[in-house]
Amino acid sequence: xxxxxxxxxxxxxxxxxxxxxxxxxxxxxxxxxxxxxxxxxxxxxxxxxxxxxxxxxxxxxxxxxxxxxxxxxxxxxxxxxxxxxxxxxxxxxxxxxxxxxxxxxxxxxxxxxxxxxxxxxxxxxxxxxxxxxxxxxxxxxxxxxxxxxxxxxxxxxxxxxxxxxxxxxxxxxxxxxxxxxxxxxxxxxxxxxxxxxxxxxxxxxxxxxxxxxxxxxxxxxxxxxx
Amino acid sequence: xxxxxxxxxxxxxxxxxxxxxxxxxxxxxxxxxxxxxxxxxxxxxxxxxxxxxxxxxxxxxxxxxxxxxxxxxxxxxxxxxxxxxxxxxxxxxxxxxxxxxxxxx
Numbered sequence: 001x002x003x004x005x006x007x008x009x010x011x012x013x014x015x016x017x018x019x020x021x022x023x024x025x026x027x028x029x030x031x032x033x034x035x036x037x038x039x040x041x042x043x044x045x046x047x048x049x050x051x052x053x054x055x056x057x058x059x060x061x062x063x064x065x066x067x068x069x070x071x072x073x074x075x076x077x078x079x080x081x082x083x084x085x086x087x088x089x090x091x092x093x094x095x096x097x098x099x100x101x102x103x104x105x106x107x108x109x110x111x112x113x114x115x116x117x118x119x120x121x122x123x124x125x126x127x128x129x130x131x132x133x134x135x136x137x138x139x140x141x142x143x144x145x146x147x148x149x150x151x152x153x154x155x156x157x158x159x160x161x162x163x164x165x166x167x168x169x170x171x172x173x174x175x176x177x178x179x180x181x182x183x184x185x186x187x188x189x190x191x192x193x194x195x196x197x198x199x200x201x202x203x204x205x206x207x208x209x210x211x212x213x214x215x216x217x218x219x220x221x222x223x224x225x226x
Numbered sequence: 227x228x229x230x231x232x233x234x235x236x237x238x239x240x241x242x243x244x245x246x247x248x249x250x251x252x253x254x255x256x257x258x259x260x261x262x263x264x265x266x267x268x269x270x271x272x273x274x275x276x277x278x279x280x281x282x283x284x285x286x287x288x289x290x291x292x293x294x295x296x297x298x299x300x301x302x303x304x305x306x307x308x309x310x311x312x313x314x315x316x317x318x319x320x321x322x323x324x325x326x327x328x329x330x331x
Contacts, residue, residue: 021303076303111307122328125314129306139291140313141328 022053022085022110023076027131032104035096048101051108054089061086119146168199170211175199229255230284231325232294236264238323242315244295247276253322254287257329263287277301285310293325 035045053075060071072082096103114127117135121143128135138146165178169189178184178198187196197207232249234240243249248270254263265283269276277298284292291311295318305312315325 021307023303111303114306122315123317127306127312129309129311139311140293140315140325142331 019109020077020081022056022108023074024052024056024110024112025074027052027112028055028105030105032102032106033096034102035100038100040100045100045102048092048096048103049107050089050092050103050105052105052110053085053108054092055105056110057082057086058089058093116149117146118149119143121145125149166199167196169194169196170207227257227291228287228289229257229291229293229329230287230289231255231322232292233264233322236266238326239321241318242293242295242320242322242325244316244318246292246294246297246301247280248272249280249294252280252284254284254289255326255329278304281305281308 032050038045056075057071060066060074061068064071066074068083068086069079071086072079075082077085093103095101112129112131114129114131116125116127117138118125119138119141121138122141124138124140126139135146137144166175167178167184167187168175169192171194172189172192174189174191174196176187176190176196179187184196184198188194189196231253232243232246233251233253234243234249236251240251243251249267250270252265252267254265256262265287267280268283269279272279277300281301281304285308289310291313292305293313293315295316296314297305297312302312
């Protein structure tokens with residue numbers, strides 16, 4: 001009894017970190033799916049709620065065929081978070097298939113990415129928060145002379161298909177950009193032939209520090225003949 | 227429809243404030259009735275989190291558009307989820323009177 005109280009108290013006291021808002025490019029064109037031809041009973045199917053972010057992760061990973069890293073950059077969350085969202089999406093869809101449940105796409109902590117426009121008449125920039133309604137005029141000066149300025153995204157494109165991580169050699173400290181889809185362990189250092197590790201992860205930091213220390217110790221020993 | 231404009235002072239002649247979170251005053255302009263309201267910004271001297279707190283002040287007045295010089299990185303996703311339109315006007319010399327005239331054109 002006492003332990004339960006402590007756990008409850010702790011979970012009340014230490015509130016979790018607030019969720020990061022997930023970015024959704026476009027709302028889905030349908031609001032759900034209904035099963036048909038249930039052989040068991042004639043009652044109405046149970047409902048399962050698929051969140052918007054889960055729909056988006058499924059769209060990016062399975063329809064656009066992006067990997068989790070690229071999808072996470074588009075949704076503006078971390079890679080592990082995206083993997084969790086994606087796993088939940090697949091689990092829910094499997095459940096609805098197995099038990100013949102109805103899927104409703106709804107909810108989730110998301111925002112819809114808005115388009116930006118610039119007006120040539122008054123020089124202002126504005127966005128369109130509601131995708132359903134098309135913008136016909138500048139909201140400030142009512143002129144029809146405006147253009148879409150979402151071309152800025154193209155610059156980021158190269159970045160989303162490339163990982164900014166580095167591989168580092170624990171032996172000699174040689175660094176090179178990480179190749180997408182190839183494990184760092186499979187990379188061979190061109191200078192000393194040792195297999196490389198990912199730079200910056202806490203475990204590897206420790207490893208590299210130990211190696212450096214060892215190397216300098218050996219050097220020191222050689223120099224002074226001890 | 228209500229529109230919020232960030233202002234440096236509490237009269238019609240004052241200039242547009244180039245910041246959103248730490249502006250001096252919010253002018254809430256009602257396009258249907260032509261009514262105006264000046265709200266002093268409580269987050270002007272805030273150390274951090276001025277943007278989201280200001281969004282709360284403005285959103286509680288049921289505003290649909292915000293005119294300002296610049297919006298911070300925390301605010302964009304917040305305003306997108308609240309479906310409030312952002313209008314960025316990089317003209318610090320424009321007065322509130324001129325902007326309202328543009329809106330009524």
